[in-house]
Amino acid sequence: AQKITQTQPGMFVQEKEAVTLDCTYDTSDPSYGLFWYKQPSSGEMIFLIYQGSYDQQNATEGRYSLNFQKARKSANLVISASQLGDSAMYFCAMREGSTGGFKTIFGAGTRLFVKA
Amino acid sequence: DSGVTQTPKHLITATGQRVTLRCSPRSGDLSVYWYQQSLDQGLQFLIQYYNGEERAKGNILERFSAQQFPDLHSELNLSSLELGDSALYFCASSPAGGSSTDTQYFGPGTRLTVL
Numbered sequence: 001a002q003k004i005t006q007t008q009p010g011m012f013v014q015e016k017e018a019v020t021l022d023c024t025y026d027t028s029d030p031s032y033g034l035f036w037y038k039q040p041s042s043g044e045m046i047f048l049i050y051q052g053s054y055d056q057q058n059a060t061e062g063r064y065s066l067n068f069q070k071a072r073k074s075a076n077l078v079i080s081a082s083q084l085g086d087s088a089m090y091f092c093a094m095r096e097g098s099t100g101g102f103k104t105i106f107g108a109g110t111r112l113f114v115k116a
Numbered sequence: 117d118s119g120v121t122q123t124p125k126h127l128i129t130a131t132g133q134r135v136t137l138r139c140s141p142r143s144g145d146l147s148v149y150w151y152q153q154s155l156d157q158g159l160q161f162l163i164q165y166y167n168g169e170e171r172a173k174g175n176i177l178e179r180f181s182a183q184q185f186p187d188l189h190s191e192l193n194l195s196s197l198e199l200g201d202s203a204l205y206f207c208a209s210s211p212a213g214g215s216s217t218d219t220q221y222f223g224p225g226t227r228l229t230v231l
Contacts, residue, residue: 033216044118045206045222052217091159095216101172102216104149106159 003027004094004107012113013082020067021077021110023092029053033095034075035104036066040088048090051075079112087114119143120223122207128229134195137226139207141188147171147213148190149220150182154203165190166213194228202230 005024013019025034036048051059051066059066067076079086092107119142129135141148150162152175161174165184176182179197184190194201204227208220 029216031216033218035219037222043204043227044224045208046118047219047221050217050219095218097172097216101164102214102218103161103172103174104220105161108158 003105004092006092006107006110008110009108010111010113012115013079013086014115015084016081018078018080019082019112021079021090021092021112023075023077023107025073025075025092025094027073027094027096029096029098031096034066034068035093035095036064036075036077037091037093037106038086038088039091039109045091049077082114084114084116087112118221118223120207120209120221122205122223122226124226125224126227126229128231129197130231131197131199133197133230134193135197135228137192137194137205137207137228139190139192139209139223141190141207141209142221145209145211145221146188147210147218147220148184148188149208149210149213150176150190150192151206151208151222152203153206153225154200157203159206162192164213171213197230199230202228204228 032053034051038046065078095104121140146167153159162176164172207223210218
């Protein structure tokens with residue numbers, strides 16, 4: 001079973017508008033971390049934002065916010081005021097485990113296209 | 117720039133050969149992680165080292181091995197290479213490495229092409 005699901009292979013957004021990238025996850029661990037990364041066409045993986053499973057408030061980092069709905073097991077990334085430079089692949093990831101070892105699992109990604 | 121360095125940037129080799137990828141973590145980070153990104157498999161966790169010791173293992177093939185040295189740099193050794201090993205190999209690092217809160221910072225990757 002997929003642990004991290006990103007159902008949108010590709011998305012378009014108009015410059016300066018907001019966009020939501022979906023991510024659902026599956027875990028039975030009470031303690032886990034959720035991450036979003038951006039991969040531009042140049043290939044590097046850039047960390048964007050983190051949400052802990054016990055965090056009461058949604059994480060925000062500049063124009064990025066994470067809409068965390070624990071009961072629904074979703075961790076959607078919201079990008080406000082889209083810019084042309086936001087065009088990239090976006091990956092949702094979950095880190096789970098125990099003292100025996102933690103692993104990070106990545107979703108398949110969503111490719112975002114920002115239109116001028 | 118994440119502060120994680122990887123060499124080489126590109127590597128082209130032939131089937132059956134052996135290669136070594138090198139990674140230096142961010143200053144102060146004790147954990148190093150290796151990932152493989154391919155078109156068909158996506159981004160797959162291979163292995164993690166923490167302060168010189170193996171901490172977690174993912175989908176790493178027996179033909180692959182890794183180690184972390186006392187200066188905390190790490191090497192990923194890939195042997196008996198096959199066409200399917202062609203991929204982008206990432207190294208990442210984090211300050212610790214034993215919890216769900218560990219944020220990993222990725223290097224620029226090594227693009228391996230096996231001909």
